[in-house]
Amino acid sequence: MTVAAALSAAILNVPASQARAQQSSTPLDTITVRGEATDQAGDGAPSVAESAEERPWEPVDGFVATVSASATKTGTPLIETPQSISIVTADQIEAQRANSLTEALRYTPGVSAEHFGFEPRLTFLKIRGFDADTQGLFKDGLQLRNPGFAISYALEPYGAERIEVPKGPASVLYGAGAPGGLVNYVSKRPTGTTFREVELDVGRHDHVQGKFDLGGRVDAAGRLSYRMTGLVRDSDTQVDFIQDDRIFLAPAVTWRPGDRTTLTILAHYQDDETKSSQAYPGPGTLTGNPNGRLSTSLFTGEPAVDRYERSEYSITSLFEHVASPIWTLRQNARYLSSDLDDVSIFGDGRFIGAALQPDLRTLDRSLFGNFGELRSFTVDTQAEAKFRTGKLEHTLLLGLDYQHVDVRSRQSFSGPVPFGVTPPLDVFAPVYGAPVPVAAAPLITDTDATETQTGLYAQNQIRFNRKWILSLGGRHDWASSELSDFLADTKTDQDDEAFTGRVGLVFKSDMGLAPYAGYAESFLPVSGTDSGGNAFEPETGQQYEIGVKYQPPGRKSFITAAYFDLTRQNFTETDPATFFSVQTGEARSRGVEVSAVASLASGLDLIASFTHFDLEITESANPAEIGATPGQTPETTASLWADYTVQSGPLQGFGVGAGVRYIGRTFVDVPNTIEAPSVTLADAALSYERGALKLALNVQNLFDEEYIASCFVRGGTFCTYGTTRNVVGSVKVRW
Secondary structure (H helix, E strand, O other), X not given: OOHHHHHHHHHHOOOHHHHHHHXXXXXXXXXXXXXXXXXXXXXXXXXXXXXOOXXXXXXXXOOOOOEOOOOOOOOOEHHHOOOOEEEEEHHHHHHHOOOOHHHHOOOOOOEEXXXXXXOOOOOOOEEOXXXXXXXXXXXXXXXXXXXXXOOOOOOOHHHEEEEEEEEOOOHHHHOOOOOOEOEEXXXXXXXXXXXXXXXXXEEOOOEEEEEEEEEEEOOOOOOEEEEEXXXXXXXXXXXXXXXXXXXXXXXEXXXXXXXXXXXXXEEEEEEEEEOOXXXXXXXOOOEOOOOOOOOOOOOOOOOOOOEEEEEEEEEEEEEEEEOOOOEEEEEEEEEEEEEEEEEEEEEOOOOOOOOOOOOOOEEOEEEEEEEEEEEEEEEEEEEEEEEEEOOEEEEEEEEEEEEEEEEEEEEEEEOEOOOOOEOOEEOOOOOOOOOOOHHHOOEEEEEEEEEEEEEEEEEEEEEEOOOEEEEEEEXXXXXXXXXXXXXXXXXXXXXXXXXXXXXXXXXXXXXXXEEEEEEEEEEXXXXXXXXXXXXXXXXXXXXXEEEEEEOXXXXXXXXXXXXXEEEEEXXXXXXXXXXXXXXXXXXXXXXXXXXXXXXOOOOEEEEEXXXXXXXXXXXXXXXXXXXXXXXXXXXXXXXXXXXXXXXXXXXXXXXEEEEEEEEOOEEOOOOOOOEEOOEEEEEEEEEEEEOOEEEEEEEEOOOOOOOEEEEEEEOEEEEEEOOOOEEEEEEXXXX
8 A cells, every 4th residue: 555545544534445446546435536637647646737726936927926835835825815915926026126025025014124224234024013033034935043143134036936924923834933924935946938037237326236037948848947046236325335245046956757746956045245234323313413414324334344244055955746636745945054244333322321422423333243154954844635525625734844953153242432442433524444453352142052943733724615714723843942152151951842723714705705714823932041040931922813805706906904913922021120031021913904916907016005003012021111012113004006017009018117105103112202203105117128128217215205214222212214215227138
């Protein structure tokens, strides 16, 4: 008896002889295979190429994707998934000329990726009001973990086929993670169609960028196909002395030894050179200063000292085999290596208790060095079964995943003169070149951390009468960590385990309307101990969500409206009475998200979104914080993008696009005594396509609004500026 037949017999509780009969495509009395694909191999099993109408990693024509690679791991249609999901397609990335992952997420509801404004180094994420910086970023369904910000990630949007954002806790499928959701970057893969694309971008701030994307079949039968995507960028930025240079290469190959088996190998290499983003004193940005307003181009570091250099590479294998009409087996695995060399000089008011000295123009500065090395291995093995029991149709997913992350982190710090080695700077008449003995900055951290996680999960999507879809999921995780502190000469071990669950129900009507409700849980191990030496409990999250989705039959459009109630528990904070870390924190995020996307036959593409949060700290070691709103989270965001291309006549191929983004106020401190104001920004685009040639002009922040992205307290109030106007012209040839 084959493995597939044995699994069928064990899980469905049928005799082994009956399971063998099923594998020979003889119908059973109580089990019926959902036959939605042809059988090219002649053994009753659908081929890999034909086992789904639309695969969740394939190119999407326009802005409307109908299935998700992330929310269920089974390629379930969005309308049948009981949660809010946003998908940014490659066509949207190109139309808006997104030059970073954060820019690609600008029109996505519930997500804040630019809450610190201009940021060339890495990806900050807040989803539904909660941080997802170190645990919420995924690539091809595998987590990109970043313990303690030892390194960083800044994924290249040109290498993405789509970017998916399932909202809410996702631990039931992915293990340890942020409660607000995740961002999954889906890489471009080889296709069976031969194509070649080269592009040149030229823009403001001496921006020059070359891109290429090549792929197709190696043999006539299409058993072997390839793709090579690459980018080289040489660019300055809106801030003096900060470059944004990148080399990105992503080769890929797919092998199909048979009609029911595929193996795809994805690799990538990325090298970035830039410098730290800038935080400026509140007097001169958020509030008045008798010396004037600080420029958005001001660099507060030292050009000869500051650096931010990151080098990373990875290799990923994606395997799928359709074993029988019931069973499909998959295994995704990745090895990743990343190294970071970061030295930054920045404004620091902690030594004098103010952002500026009494003359309101001299800025005390500190030096921070961060040198990180990360090596990780992740593997996710899945078995998916599609079968029928009576009137119920099942999509059963069983999975086992494992993750191992090893991080070496060394951090140095020195305060301002006379407390340290870093000289001050006149921010209204800066003079650079003062000697800064970087080597004299003492190490404050020298650690080696190892994190492992093993998870066993199961999910069953049950359809009744093709209208009701019930989703049930459960997972148990075992997580462990080992931290070697070379400065303290100590070693700390910690072990955690947790069970998380998820349940959801969708009613899918014939008119394309689908109301839904769901409940989901998350967990996240927390390193460290309290004042008594007791290890912290894992952070947890629970979410209730109700909503409605609308997908008009026969039209490329999709609308989602959702209300959620999300609670984050057991996060650590500093007790103001003892200054020890305590685990009493709890916060609640309630809100409404509305999104609409359409790609119409008339040549019009539309995106609209609206988000409103009611975010509140409900438990805290500091009683003054209870009832306050956490900082750097806009209460309300809204956006609209429209892109129209003429379909016929003398102007055929001419396109025009325009967008508007509203970012509501954010609080600076807790409790909420200071706030950064709201802002409305505009974007625009022009394009012309004829044959193999496409010309485009994109303008971000069209009216060059100078705005405060967010503020925070570091001795005094410091603020960050948002991205100023950026103009990029491009020429692309595709054949």
